[in-house]
Structures are given as structure tokens and as C-alpha cells.
Amino acid sequence: xxxxxxxxxxxxxxxxxxxxxxxxxxxxxxxxxxxxxxxxxxxxxxxxxxxxxxxxxxxxxxxxxxxxxxxxxxxxxxxxxxxxxxxxxxxxxxxxxxxxxxxxxxxxxxxxxxxxxxxxxxxxxxxxxxxxxxxxxxxxxxxxxxxxxxxxxxxxxxxxxxxxxxxxxxxxxxxxxxxxxxxxxxxxxxxxxxxxxxxxxxxxxxxxxxxxxxxxxxxxxxxxxxxxxxxxxxxxxxxxxxxxxxxxxxxxxxxxxxxxxxxxxxxxxxxxxxxxxxxxxxxxxxxxxxxxxxxxxxxxxxxxxxxxxxxxxxxxxxxxxxxxxxxxxxxxxxxxxxxxxxxxxxxxxxxxxxxxxxxxxxxxxxxxxxxxxxxxxxxxxxxxxxxxxxxxxxxxxxxxxxxxxxxxxxxxxxxxxxxxxxxxxxxxxxxxxxxxxxxxxxxxxxxxxxxxxxxxxxxxxxxxxxxxxxxxxxxxxxxxxxxxxxxxxxxx
Numbered sequence: 001x002x003x004x005x006x007x008x009x010x011x012x013x014x015x016x017x018x019x020x021x022x023x024x025x026x027x028x029x030x031x032x033x034x035x036x037x038x039x040x041x042x043x044x045x046x047x048x049x050x051x052x053x054x055x056x057x058x059x060x061x062x063x064x065x066x067x068x069x070x071x072x073x074x075x076x077x078x079x080x081x082x083x084x085x086x087x088x089x090x091x092x093x094x095x096x097x098x099x100x101x102x103x104x105x106x107x108x109x110x111x112x113x114x115x116x117x118x119x120x121x122x123x124x125x126x127x128x129x130x131x132x133x134x135x136x137x138x139x140x141x142x143x144x145x146x147x148x149x150x151x152x153x154x155x156x157x158x159x160x161x162x163x164x165x166x167x168x169x170x171x172x173x174x175x176x177x178x179x180x181x182x183x184x185x186x187x188x189x190x191x192x193x194x195x196x197x198x199x200x201x202x203x204x205x206x207x208x209x210x211x212x213x214x215x216x217x218x219x220x221x222x223x224x225x226x227x228x229x230x231x232x233x234x235x236x237x238x239x240x241x242x243x244x245x246x247x248x249x250x251x252x253x254x255x256x257x258x259x260x261x262x263x264x265x266x267x268x269x270x271x272x273x274x275x276x277x278x279x280x281x282x283x284x285x286x287x288x289x290x291x292x293x294x295x296x297x298x299x300x301x302x303x304x305x306x307x308x309x310x311x312x313x314x315x316x317x318x319x320x321x322x323x324x325x326x327x328x329x330x331x332x333x334x335x336x337x338x339x340x341x342x343x344x345x346x347x348x349x350x351x352x353x354x355x356x357x358x359x360x361x362x363x364x365x366x367x368x369x370x371x372x373x374x375x376x377x378x379x380x381x382x383x384x385x386x387x388x389x390x391x392x393x394x395x396x397x398x399x400x401x402x403x404x405x406x407x408x409x410x411x412x413x414x415x416x417x418x419x420x421x422x423x424x425x426x427x428x429x430x431x432x433x434x435x436x437x438x439x440x441x442x443x444x445x446x447x448x449x450x451x452x453x454x455x456x457x458x459x460x461x462x463x464x465x466x467x468x469x470x471x472x473x474x475x476x477x478x479x480x481x482x483x484x485x486x487x488x489x490x491x492x
Contacts, residue, residue, distance in 0.1 A: 031066065045104045047085065061230055100166075180217065184213075186242060221237075247268075256273060258272050267307040283352030284301060340376075364480065382416060383424075387424055422467050
């Protein structure tokens with residue numbers, strides 16, 4: 001009897017990946033293709049939606065060919081995607097009206113400034129702080145600035161979507177225009193209390209609600225695809241999750257109080273807060289984790305701009321290291337008594353400070369401070385920022401976090417993981433699999449289709465780090481960090 005497989009697609013900021021999972025949830029193969037980062041002199045960031053769609057087809061074909069399996073044994077697809085990135089396309093032609101505006105792009109700042117007096121209302125309904133970071137201002141910018149967009153929007157012939165709904169639309173040959181609760185909750189257009197697109201907020205942004213996708217449970221059958229003729233018979237896309245939500249699900253953070261941190265270019269820290277929303281007033285946001293079989297779960301989330309990007313800065317801009325792997329050994333070599341502190345506010349500070357005018361600083365250096373101490377301070381800044389967010393989450397939820405599950409490239413750094421455990425005073429669990437976002441979406445699809453059950457998560461192996469630092473040392477280090485933060489916060 002032949003095995004059955006799930007095809008996982010991870011459409012992320014830098015690339016599109018396809019992974020193949022067997023009936024035990026193990027990864028059989030992987031294929032990646034990077035897409036162009038279109039950046040102009042204003043710092044605007046775009047992606048070509050057609051290139052991303054073409055890459056999606058290519059990586060799916062490649063991974064199936066490399067795995068040398070019978071493609072008819074693939075029973076379903078799980079899809080995870082970069083969040084907040086906005087695509088607007090013409091439903092009559094199926095073609096984008098403009099490039100996708102990437103989550104990093106802040107060109108909608110002027111639109112948000114016009115709505116500043118509505119920020120409390122927007123937060124109350126969406127759980128999100130008014131910001132060009134989210135999809136709403138990006139879609140509004142296209143409507144206001146792209147030729148024919150306003151007329152087509154008013155006529156209802158456009159589709160506004162996040163990357164998941166764009167790919168679903170194309171993969172289903174234009175038959176399905178849907179999204180899931182996790183992605184909808186990150187648009188700043190979705191009322192997370194009433195679980196529907198909000199008329200008032202759509203009107204504020206000049207957005208025609210008729211052009212928005214149908215919102216479904218994350219484990220729904222979203223529609224069938226033959227992947228441009230790859231399959232003889234179409235197969236279902238049976239889960240959609242935003243990437244951070246996919247990682248939360250893949251880390252088995254299914255119960256209230258469980259938390260994960262994804263270490264990427266930036267970082268997303270999420271805590272599952274269960275079936276009742278908690279709205280923060282202290283710089284973190286509330287979103288929907290997912291919807292499963294008619295029941296939604298909520299999360300508290302904090303986003304950091306510079307975590308893994310700090311390591312890239314050491315390598316590409318300062319030239320202090322030749323490879324990211326050098327940072328671990330250098331950090332262990334650093335003088336233990338050196339108090340150098342780096343606050344990586346290169347483009348302001350994200351959660352929980354939300355200060356766009358803050359700028360980076362290296363403080364506490366002495367004459368003996370050298371390369372190793374600066375590298376260590378860069379790694380430590382990642383852990384301090386994550387600790388700041390988790391501290392707020394604990395206060396807002398009243399839940400003590402005993403362990404943190406982590407994923408992403410920087411989690412291979414043993415110095416960083418031990419320091420994170422020490423500063424949090426919590427156990428850190430690092431899985432043996434890096435791509436937790438696509439693991440989560442694929443496991444969700446497999447469970448929905450009866451290929452997996454909850455035991456599939458037990459197949460993930462973890463390396464754990466336990467706190468070793470004395471409490472007085474932890475307090476001293478955190479106070480030193482807070483002094484550095486106070487220095488960079490903008491004071492009008």
C-alpha cells in the first residue's frame with residue numbers, strides 16, 4: 001500500500017518554499033525559489049504577484065520530482081504566507097492592478113495620519129494599533145494612487161487580498177476568493193469581536209467591502225487545484241494560516257497560555273489567550289490565532305523590527321563577521337564584565353514601545369570593548385526585546401509563561417538561546433525543524449483530512465535550555481537594558 005502525502009507551501013517575504021510531508025508528518029523534501037525585492041529610493045517595498053505565483057507552481061513541481069513519489073498519492077495542500085502584504089487585482093482579467101505592497105512598506109503612513117482621531121475606535125474593533133504596517137492603508141494607497149483603481153473599486157470588480165487569497169484565487173483558476181481568520185485579523189479591516197469585515201472601518205479607509213474575500217475557518221476546504229496541470233485530478237487546499245500563526249500551531253501551542261517566538265529578520269512573539277479576546281493598552285496587539293471547526297482562538301502578539309537583521313548588520317554593514325555562525329563563539333569569548341549594550345532601533349522601535357523616531361545606540365563601552373563584546377551585545381539585544389514583549393503579555397493576561405517555544409534561523413545559536421532562557425527565567429524549547437510555519441499549515445491540513453491526528457506533533461524533537469543565571473545578575477542586566485532604551489526613546 002502506498003503512502004499518502006501533504007504538500008506544504010510557504011510563501012514568505014524572501015522566497016516561496018514547497019515541502020512534502022509523509023503520513024507520519026516527516027519532511028521528505030523541500031524546494032525554494034527567491035523572488036525579487038523591489039525597493040525604490042523612497043524605501044517602498046514591493047513584490048511581483050505573478051512572479052510569486054509562478055514560483056509557487058515551480059517549487060511544487062520541483063519538490064515532487066526530487067522526492068520521486070507518485071504525485072497521485074498527494075491528497076491535499078497546506079498554505080502559509082507572509083502576512084499584511086497586500087495585493088489588488090482585477091477579477092475580470094485575473095491580473096494584478098499593481099505590485100504587492102509588502103508588510104515592511106510604510107507608504108500608507110499619510111493615510112493613517114488622516115485617521116489618527118479614529119485610532120481608538122480602530123483598536124477597539126480590530127485589536128490592532130493604527131499603522132501603515134497592516135494591509136488596510138496599503139490597499140487604500142493603491143485605490144487612491146493607481147490608475148483606474150478607484151473606479152474599479154467602486155464598481156466592485158476588484159479583489160483586495162493578502163498573499164494567501166491571491167494564491168488561492170490563482171491556484172483555483174479564479175473560482176475561489178477566500179481567506180482565513182488569521183490573515184483577516186491582520187488587515188486592520190476585520191472586527192475580531194464580531195468576526196466580520198467592519199463596515200465603519202472599511203468606509204474610513206475608502207474600501208469597498210464587496211471586494212474583500214470570504215473569511216473561513218483556517219482548516220477549511222478552501223478549494224481545489226491541479227497546480228497548472230501537475231495533478232491529473234485536482235486536490236484540496238485544506239488549510240491556510242498566516243506564517244506566525246502557522247508557527248504557533250506547528251509548535252503545538254494549542255492551549256491558553258502557551259507562547260512561541262519566531263526569530264527571523266524581525267520577530268513575532270505570540271501567546272495563545274484562548275477563546276476570549278484581551279485588548280492590550282501597553283503596546284502589543286490582539287489577533288485571531290485561527291479558526292478551527294467553527295471556534296476561534298485569540299492571541300496577544302508583539303512584533304520586533306530587528307532581531308535576525310541585527311546579525312546581518314554585523315556582517316554586511318560593519319564587516320565584524322564573515323558569517324552569522326561566528327557570533328556564537330565570539331559571544332562566549334567576550335569579557336563577562338563588559339556592560340556594552342546595543343539597542344537596534346535602526347528604523348524606530350516596535351512593540352511594546354512603538355516609537356518610530358527612536359534611533360539605534362551602542363552604550364556602556366570602555367576602552368577594552370572590542371569586536372567580541374559588540375557582537376555579544378547584538379545577540380543579547382534580541383533576547384532583551386523578546387523579554388520586553390513577554391513581560392507585557394504576562395501583565396496583560398495574568399498568565400505566567402513557564403516555557404517559550406522558538407523557531408527560526410537564529411535559534412541555532414546556543415549562546416542566544418541560553419541567554420534568552422536566562423533573561424526570561426523560563427525554559428526555551430528549540431525544535432529540530434526550522435520551518436514551523438509550513439509544518440503548522442501542513443499538519444492542520446493533514447488533521448482536517450484524516451491523515452494525521454494530534455500525535456503527529458510528538459514526532460518533533462526539541463533541544464531545551466534551562467535558566468542558569470542568578471536573579472541578581474538578571475535584574476542588573478535588565479536594568480542596564482532599560483537605561484539604554486530610555487536613552488533612545490524620542491522625547492519631544
